[in-house]
Amino acid sequence: MKVKVISRSTDEFTRERSQDLQRVFRNFDPNLRTQEKAVEYVRALNAAKLEKIFARPFVGAMDGHIDAVSCMAKNPNHLKGIFSGSMDGDVRLWDLASRQTVCQFPGHQGAVRGLTASTDGRILVSCGTDCTVRLWNVPLATVTDSDDSSDNSVKPLAVYVWKNAFWAVDHQWNGDLFATAGAQVDIWDHNRSQPVNSFEWGKDTVISVRFNPGEPNVLATSASDRSITIYDLRMSSPARKLIMRTKTNSIAWNPMEPMNFTAANEDCSCYSYDARKLDEARCVHKDHVSAVMDIDYSPTGREFVTGSYDRTVRIFQFNAGHSREVYHTKRMQRVFCVKFSCDGSYVISGSDDTNLRIWKAKASEQLGVLLPRERRNQEYLEAVKNRYKHLPEVKRIVRHRHLPKPIYKASALRRIMTEAERKKEERRRAHSAPGSMPRVPLRKKRIIKEIE
Amino acid sequence: MGVRKEDDTSAKIMAPKEQEISDEIEIKVKKYLRGEGANLEVLHDKKLKGQLAVREELYGKSAKAAAKAEKWLMPSEGGYLEAEGIEKTWRIKQEAIAREVDILSRKNQYDIVLPELGPYTMDFTSSGRYMAVAGRKGHLAIIDMKSMGLIKEFQVRETVRDVVFLHNEQFFAAAQKKYPYIYNRDGTELHCLKEHGAIMKLQFLTNHFLLASVNKFGQLHYQDVTTGQMVGNYRTGHGRSDVMQVNPFNGVVALGHSNGSLSMWKPTSSAPLIKMLCHHGPVSALAFHSNGHLMATAGMDRKIKLWDLRKFKVLQTITGHAKTLDFSQKGLLAASTGSFVQILGDFSGSQNYSRYMNQSIVKGYQVQKVLFRPYEDVLGIGHSMGWSSILIPGSGEPNFDSWVANPFETSKQRREKEVKSLLDKLPPETVMLDPRKIGTMRPMRKKEKPSKQEREAEMDAAVADAKNSITRKKKTKGRNKPSKRSKKVQEAVERAKRPFLEEESSQKKKQKISEQSELPKSLQRFVRKAA
Numbered sequence: 001m002k003v004k005v006i007s008r009s010t011d012e013f014t015r016e017r018s019q020d021l022q023r024v025f026r027n028f029d030p031n032l033r034t035q036e037k038a039v040e041y042v043r044a045l046n047a048a049k050l051e052k053i054f055a056r057p058f059v060g061a062m063d064g065h066i067d068a069v070s071c072m073a074k075n076p077n078h079l080k081g082i083f084s085g086s087m088d089g090d091v092r093l094w095d096l097a098s099r100q101t102v103c104q105f106p107g108h109q110g111a112v113r114g115l116t117a118s119t120d121g122r123i124l125v126s127c128g129t130d131c132t133v134r135l136w137n138v139p140l141a142t143v144t145d146s147d148d149s150s151d152n153s154v155k156p157l158a159v160y161v162w163k164n165a166f167w168a169v170d171h172q173w174n175g176d177l178f179a180t181a182g183a184q185v186d187i188w189d190h191n192r193s194q195p196v197n198s199f200e201w202g203k204d205t206v207i208s209v210r211f212n213p214g215e216p217n218v219l220a221t222s223a224s225d226r227s228i229t230i231y232d233l234r235m236s237s238p239a240r241k242l243i244m245r246t247k248t249n250s251i252a253w254n255p256m257e258p259m260n261f262t263a264a265n266e267d268c269s270c271y272s273y274d275a276r277k278l279d280e281a282r283c284v285h286k287d288h289v290s291a292v293m294d295i296d297y298s299p300t301g302r303e304f305v306t307g308s309y310d311r312t313v314r315i316f317q318f319n320a321g322h323s324r325e326v327y328h329t330k331r332m333q334r335v336f337c338v339k340f341s342c343d344g345s346y347v348i349s350g351s352d353d354t355n356l357r358i359w360k361a362k363a364s365e366q367l368g369v370l371l372p373r374e375r376r377n378q379e380y381l382e383a384v385k386n387r388y389k390h391l392p393e394v395k396r397i398v399r400h401r402h403l404p405k406p407i408y409k410a411s412a413l414r415r416i417m418t419e420a421e422r423k424k425e426e427r428r429r430a431h432s433a434p435g436s437m438p439r440v441p442l443r444k445k446r447i448i449k450e451i452e
Numbered sequence: 453m454g455v456r457k458e459d460d461t462s463a464k465i466m467a468p469k470e471q472e473i474s475d476e477i478e479i480k481v482k483k484y485l486r487g488e489g490a491n492l493e494v495l496h497d498k499k500l501k502g503q504l505a506v507r508e509e510l511y512g513k514s515a516k517a518a519a520k521a522e523k524w525l526m527p528s529e530g531g532y533l534e535a536e537g538i539e540k541t542w543r544i545k546q547e548a549i550a551r552e553v554d555i556l557s558r559k560n561q562y563d564i565v566l567p568e569l570g571p572y573t574m575d576f577t578s579s580g581r582y583m584a585v586a587g588r589k590g591h592l593a594i595i596d597m598k599s600m601g602l603i604k605e606f607q608v609r610e611t612v613r614d615v616v617f618l619h620n621e622q623f624f625a626a627a628q629k630k631y632p633y634i635y636n637r638d639g640t641e642l643h644c645l646k647e648h649g650a651i652m653k654l655q656f657l658t659n660h661f662l663l664a665s666v667n668k669f670g671q672l673h674y675q676d677v678t679t680g681q682m683v684g685n686y687r688t689g690h691g692r693s694d695v696m697q698v699n700p701f702n703g704v705v706a707l708g709h710s711n712g713s714l715s716m717w718k719p720t721s722s723a724p725l726i727k728m729l730c731h732h733g734p735v736s737a738l739a740f741h742s743n744g745h746l747m748a749t750a751g752m753d754r755k756i757k758l759w760d761l762r763k764f765k766v767l768q769t770i771t772g773h774a775k776t777l778d779f780s781q782k783g784l785l786a787a788s789t790g791s792f793v794q795i796l797g798d799f800s801g802s803q804n805y806s807r808y809m810n811q812s813i814v815k816g817y818q819v820q821k822v823l824f825r826p827y828e829d830v831l832g833i834g835h836s837m838g839w840s841s842i843l844i845p846g847s848g849e850p851n852f853d854s855w856v857a858n859p860f861e862t863s864k865q866r867r868e869k870e871v872k873s874l875l876d877k878l879p880p881e882t883v884m885l886d887p888r889k890i891g892t893m894r895p896m897r898k899k900e901k902p903s904k905q906e907r908e909a910e911m912d913a914a915v916a917d918a919k920n921s922i923t924r925k926k927k928t929k930g931r932n933k934p935s936k937r938s939k940k941v942q943e944a945v946e947r948a949k950r951p952f953l954e955e956e957s958s959q960k961k962k963q964k965i966s967e968q969s970e971l972p973k974s975l976q977r978f979v980r981k982a983a
Binding site: 001002003004005006007008009010012013014022023024025026027028029030031032033034035037038039040041042043046319387388391 | 554845856878
């Protein structure tokens with residue numbers, strides 16, 4: 001007869017010295033674990049509650065400006081700094097870690113309307129309502145610089161005066177040219193004091209301009225005649241124009257999918273388009289209750305942040321119709337510009353109350369270096385919460401956000417209004433000949449036409 | 453299924469050994485997949501379909517990775533007993549086995565004789581390291597099985613009918629003459645649970661931290677041992693029953709009654725989940741397999757029946773008495789009566805249990821309880837003169853998971869595990885017959901309530917029918933007035949409409965009643981009824 005019995009020798013299963021690690025043996029057999037789903041559900045519920053307990057998104061505010069912050073710019077080579085320009089002509093470079101001004105760039109007489117950094121990050125371009133474009137040398141912000149208590153002022157590298165006030169500026173992601181928006185779209189070179197090229201389609205002011213991250217010669221602009229125009233520098237004429245029902249305040253290209261861009265519109269929603277097919281929006285992002293003023297994509301290309309006239313900052317996922325997160329404070333008034341930080345973990349908003357505020361992109365994230373054990377635990381909690389987030393108890397906790405009363409009421413009102421419109425349309429459809437009123441999706445409804 | 457064969461187009465002809473290996477892995481993968489994949493064809497929402505398809509693929513990949521990792525993660529193989537030639541496994545005696553195995557395993561065969569203190573019952577912790585024994589005449593002891601050392605023993609000087617460990621070896625509960633008591637590892641009496649009364653059997657639901665007991669009058673009590681709250685106490689309605697087992701798969705408590713029926717209970721309802729008639733006489737013993745759908749019951753009608761719990765049908769009937777039954781981790785069934793213990797095993801894989809091993813203890817000793825020791829090939833037998841332990845090769849699970857049950861646990865690991873299991877404590881509502889239903893969608897109602905349009909259409913159709921079907925006798929002599937004719941038609945239409953309108957008004961009434969009943973009683977008279 002052949003016999004074998006389980007016999008475990010202690011030294012195989014325990015450690016020799018107290019300095020050794022404990023030995024861990026795993027057996028993933030589902031039969032050893034009873035009621036897995038119930039345990040997972042309880043963990044998901046606890047994870048949702050813990051997430052809400054640790055959700056403290058506000059990191060800090062940077063004050064120093066004496067007028068509303070009108071525009072911000074990121075430096076792609078230096079993650080720690082951000083430029084901001086205000087309505088009284090004050091341009092500053094901030095250090096995000098210490099939340100202090102590193103240096104100031106005085107010179108603009110009127111409001112600074114646009115800021116952008118060059119490809120290598122050495123030159124800052126600013127434009128304003130005083131019809132000037134100024135180029136500045138960006139000092140290498142080292143620790144010793146920020147120790148100086150007196151603000152450093154930098155003299156401009158060059159000042160170019162032109163014919164009309166400027167509304168926006170943007171630099172090529174990979175090149176030497178930058179574009180300004182004003183009465184028309186002008187393309188400038190760093191060393192020329194006059195624009196190299198000029199585009200115009202229609203007689204209205206162009207209010208924002210953005211270069212494509214993937215294709216250095218393509219740029220998108222939005223004008224006050226409710227249009228979005230796409231230009232190609234190589235063609236020396238505009239490529240396509242899309243007219244919507246309301247004006248677009250700002251455009252942002254998706255850095256990971258450079259053919260897609262999202263437009264922040266006056267009618268409280270953002271529209272994502274594929275630049276190759278402009279007759280229909282890819283996605284409509286609805287959640288704001290007032291005009292969306294600015295939009296910026298995260299470097300991962302998976303989320304974007306919007307700042308709106310209704311005093312809130314919202315973070316959306318790139319393909320979701322509703323926002324994932326909303327940030328508001330009593331002290332933050334109309335938000336005019338937002339930026340996602342270059343490492344994707346912070347969101348910076350510049351608002352009417354002269355402050356720039358830093359928020360965490362993930363409200364309950366633990367900042368700093370995490371041990372691998374901690375990180376794995378956080379990832380597990382996130383995954384188990386996502387698995388059960390459609391169940392009513394968990395959903396109620398995950399979805400819950402406090403909104404200021406005016407915004408809550410305004411969104412309820414908007415819902416009632418859209419519902420009433422929809423009902424009326426349904427009734428009209430029910431009382432007319434079948435097929436005479438085709439359904440037009442919202443993605444198409446807000447577009448008037450597309451012009452070649 | 454979530455798993456798709458990766459090498460469909462390439463390398464169709466595999467070497468036979470590779471084919472074998474891939475077949476083996478397929479079987480293992482099935483175990484880790486935990487059921488069928490979802491049917492995504494019925495979804496119309498493309499976004500959701502895409503997201504779920506990605507998830508299903510991920511499940512398939514993780515099941516495959518777990519199946520492949522088994523080779524390296526599981527260091528030990530199980531025990532076995534194979535008879536050679538004309539030998540039969542059930543004729544092999546324990547002495548013969550003892551000669552063949554190593555000295556460590558031989559230590560697991562022993563007899564402890566304590567003649568004065570009554571029949572012994574026992575319980576193991578979930579890791580199999582500690583054992584609690586209770587003699588009927590009041591002897592309580594905890595023993596560390598690794599070192600065979602006695603941790604604590606004491607006399608409570610009254611009858612003890614049952615003993616059970618709580619979540620770890622630090623606490624155990626003893627069913628004494630009048631009430632159950634909870635003791636510490638050092639023998640300190642921590643709690644006296646007066647609400648339960650004089651109980652016959654105790655069981656502990658590990659995931660829910662609930663102590664279940666059935667008392668002399670047939671009342672079932674559930675108490676949460678972390679907060680001390682009594683979660684439920686129910687009258688079973690069948691009188692005294694001393695057969696109680698908890699199904700580890702779903703946390704349901706099963707009671708066997710003296711009229712041959714079996715009832716299954718959950719902590720949140722006063723009526724049993726299931727009542728089934730098992731035997732022609734009283735139920736004498738009950739055991740659950742760890743996979744959750746196999747149950748063995750024994751009755752005084754000299755039958756041991758194996759049930760499939762999904763369909764509630766008998767799979768197999770074996771003749772024989774059994775005072776106590778127990779399933780091992782690997783599916784072996786131990787049944788014992790008098791001084792005879794038999795172990796049955798399912799070797800063909802088709803749920804057909806046959807004789808595996810036998811053991812006759814000393815004649816005159818009456819077996820009180822058999823219990824397999826987790827993660828070891830050992831069967832503990834508690835009898836009227838003490839307790840013994842015998843070797844049953846192939847009964848225990850050879851590979852334990854340190855984070856589920858660790859026989860080599862240090863005190864630090866034990867404390868961590870206690871905290872983690874308290875955080876994962878399940879609420880009593882999660883006990884249900886099929887625990888996999890959590891997180892699933894409620895099935896659609898077969899008959900949808902008709903929408904308003906449909907109801908109106910039905911009403912119109914009924915009215916039209918009524919108008920057409922009215923046939924009036926042609927009356928003469930001034931009785932066929934047009935006003936009377938139109939009145940008749942109107943009455944017929946109203947009769948046709950009445951059931952629809954009654955339904956609507958009853959719905960409205962229901963709404964109103966529910967609204968009214970939301971108010972406290974003192975305010976209900978002030979609610980103005982709308983005209």
